[in-house]
Amino acid sequence: MKKTHKPILVASVGIGLLLSSCDNDKFPEKEIVVKDNVSFALDIQPILTLECATCHNPSEAEPDLREGFAYESLMNLEEGAIVPGNAEGSELVEMLEWAEGVDNPMPTAGRMSPLKIALIKKWIDEGARNN
Ligand code: HEC
Numbered sequence: 001m002k003k004t005h006k007p008i009l010v011a012s013v014g015i016g017l018l019l020s021s022c023d024n025d026k027f028p029e030k031e032i033v034v035k036d037n038v039s040f041a042l043d044i045q046p047i048l049t050l051e052c053a054t055c056h057n058p059s060e061a062e063p064d065l066r067e068g069f070a071y072e073s074l075m076n077l078e079e080g081a082i083v084p085g086n087a088e089g090s091e092l093v094e095m096l097e098w099a100e101g102v103d104n105p106m107p108t109a110g111r112m113s114p115l116k117i118a119l120i121k122k123w124i125d126e127g128a129r130n131n
Contacts, residue, residue: 032114038123039131040071047116051107071130084128087121096120 038044048056048065056065056073063073074082074092083089096117098105111117123129 032118034115034118034122036122036126037131038119038126040123040129041131043119044123045070047112047119051112051116055108074128082124082128085125087124090124093117093121093124 045067048070049067052065053067053070055061056063058064063077064070065073077092080089081091087093094102095104095106096112098111105111
């Protein structure tokens with residue numbers, strides 16, 4: 001009978017370690033592989049429509065991120081918000097990553113999925129084109 005306790009203990013310690021190793025705030029960004037040629041219309045706008053335009057529309061908050069308006073709104077953000085070709089240097093990315101010290105992390109309710117953030121970063125790295 002005693003024998004049976006050991007594996008259970010080992011298993012529960014293992015699960016505990018597994019859980020605690022997941023219990024950190026870091027995104028496994030490096031593991032996310034995003035396709036090349038991200039499309040603003042097909043890949044980015046749907047994210048903005050779903051995650052942002054509920055608030056970012058003329059009756060609530062600027063910039064207007066609805067389909068048909070978002071690209072121009074994003075290009076008109078203050079300098080440094082989006083640096084084409086340089087996602088890491090773009091303040092919008094810091095907002096989306098909820099980076100420490102950011103005044104307005106977006107979306108306000110919580111970080112988007114790492115894949116959505118990775119797509120937006122790739123789009124910026126590829127030149128933030130209206131493609
Ligand atoms: C629940 C509502 C809500 C959602 C969802 C939301 N925002 Fe916002 N956002 C706001 C509000 C309100 C402000 C104005 C904040 C302020 O001025 O203090 C704002 C401000 C901003 C600004 C301007 C920040 C500045 O410093 O001037 C940007 C850019 C922005 N949001 C981008 C986004 C993006 C991109 C998304 C989706 C990924 C998003 N937001 C989702 C409510 C929202």
